[in-house]
Amino acid sequence: MKLTDNALFFIVYPMDLEDLGLLELKEKFALHFEDAGFSLIKQIPGGLEIECPLSIGLRLNTILRTPTRILLRLGEFKCRDAPKLFQKISKFNWSPWLIGQIPEIESSSTNSRLFDSRKIEKAIQDGVLQYYRHKPVKKKYLEHLAASNLLNLPKIYFRSVDDVCTLSLDTTGERLHLRNEKILTGLAPIRENLAALLLTELKTHLKNDTYTLIDPMCGSGTFLFEAANENAITSKRDFSYLHLPLVLDDKNELKQLLVINPKNSFANFLGFEMNAEVVSQALKNCEGTNIKIEMGNLFDKASHKINPSIAIMNPPYGIRVGVRGSGEEEINLPYYLKVIEAVKNKFSPEILGIIVPADYRLKTNNSFTIKAARAFKNGGIDVVFYVLEYAQ
Ligand SMILES: C[S@@+](CC[C@H](N)C(=O)[O-])C[C@H]1O[C@@H](n2cnc3c(N)ncnc32)[C@H](O)[C@@H]1O
Numbered sequence: 321m322k323l324t325d326n327a328l329f330f331i332v333y334p335m336d337l338e339d340l341g342l343l344e345l346k347e348k349f350a351l352h353f354e355d356a357g358f359s360l361i362k363q364i365p366g367g368l369e370i371e372c373p374l375s376i377g378l379r380l381n382t383i384l385r386t387p388t389r390i391l392l393r394l395g396e397f398k399c400r401d402a403p404k405l406f407q408k409i410s411k412f413n414w415s416p417w418l419i420g421q422i423p424e425i426e427s428s429s430t431n432s433r434l435f436d437s438r439k440i441e442k443a444i445q446d447g448v449l450q451y452y453r454h455k456p457v458k459k460k461y462l463e464h465l466a467a468s469n470l471l472n473l474p475k476i477y478f479r480s481v482d483d484v485c486t487l488s489l490d491t492t493g494e495r496l497h498l499r500n501e502k503i504l505t506g507l508a509p510i511r512e513n514l515a516a517l518l519l520t521e522l523k524t525h526l527k528n529d530t531y532t533l534i535d536p537m538c539g540s541g542t543f544l545f546e547a548a549n550e551n552a553i554t555s556k557r558d559f560s561y562l563h564l565p566l567v568l569d570d571k572n573e574l575k576q577l578l579v580i581n582p583k584n585s586f587a588n589f590l591g592f593e594m595n596a597e598v599v600s601q602a603l604k605n606c607e608g609t610n611i612k613i614e615m616g617n618l619f620d621k622a623s624h625k626i627n628p629s630i631a632i633m634n635p636p637y638g639i640r641v642g643v644r645g646s647g648e649e650e651i652n653l654p655y656y657l658k659v660i661e662a663v664k665n666k667f668s669p670e671i672l673g674i675i676v677p678a679d680y681r682l683k684t685n686n687s688f689t690i691k692a693a694r695a696f697k698n699g700g701i702d703v704v705f706y707v708l709e710y711a712q
Pocket of ligand 1: 508509510511536537538539540541542543592593594595598616617618619633634635636637
């Protein structure tokens with residue numbers, strides 16, 4: 321196997337937002353890998369399977385902002401019992417992928433005779449050890465293993481459906497939403513990759529790139545941070561793929577192709593937050609960026625019209641931030657309608673993207689038209705991201 325060979329990858333996304341992941345994938349391929357394409361093999365709930373050169377698929381970890389993680393498909397075979405699984409694993413060629421570690425295993429099984437996760441784990445780990453006995457790991461890799469942060473060594477993902485087993489290798493390590501840039505979080509922050517997915521939806525409704533993006537309840541500033549960094553490369557963290565023998569042998573090959581061509585969908589970024597402590601955290605997160613954060617209460621009467629602008633927000637809801645929002649309000653449908661009106665009166669944006677619990681259904685009315693409604697789970701709560709166009 322060489323880094324230039326084609327390989328299959330499964331890119332994991334939050335459920336029901338895979339199509340937005342595909343949009344980002346197409347944009348980023350056009351931006352960074354003009355000469356190379358990818359084939360979409362399948363889109364299934366929870367992810368996209370694609371084929372592309374190995375060197376590119378691995379680097380998608382640093383380029384994509386929307387996935388949860390990226391798995392490399394290693395193989396597929398029929399297997400019904402642990403001894404056979406051990407055999408298969410011990411005969412598999414692990415030399416491009418493992419550096420002498422006993423890999424951690426993530427297993428799942430549906431309608432299969434192999435279903436006991438402890439037996440699966442043991443068969444795979446014993447199989448890898450058997451492989452090492454026959455083909456000892458080179459000293460340089462063992463030295464790397466001794467020096468590495470064990471947290472991000474690649475895990476083996478094993479999945480069995482109807483006795484057909486799929487073997488994958490995690491190329492990511494700690495989830496991809498951890499960018500290692502924005503460190504402080506406010507109350508109930510949205511995960512960075514979810515914010516990037518919702519921004520991808522919002523961006524499909526923009527007419528041009530002159531808008532100011534406003535988050536009227538910005539918390540730690542995740543939406544603004546993700547929007548301002550939509551084309552950023554995640555370079556300050558460790559990834560599992562950096563510990564593969566194939567990559568350790570040829571790190572330059574992985575650096576060469578990267579073309580950085582930052583172009584942003586928004587012109588300015590502006591956040592408001594009523595909690596002083598959260599404002600000071602958000603300011604620290606946004607140091608050195610062109611994001612502006614101000615202290616402000618959406619419901620005060622001061623007008624702050626910004627033309628042209630687009631708003632995005634995740635108002636308080638559910639038990640994570642208590643049942644009371646700004647201190648006095650019950651959080652229910654009238655609260656959300658009041659928020660939507662207040663955003664219009666205060667900032668006059670053309671469009672508002674807003675997360676609302678699925679229990680409260682918005683309907684087009686005299687004030688706004690629903691342009692999109694995307695259902696998903698945020699922190700275990702069923703919510704809908706609405707894109708509303710205000711009547712002018
Ligand atoms: C669910 S959190 C938003 C989290 C944010 N998206 C993030 O990722 O950090 C809601 C935020 O709205 C703020 N908030 C609530 N009512 C507000 C109001 N009337 N005006 C401004 N901010 C408000 C809360 O202090 C809280 O930080």
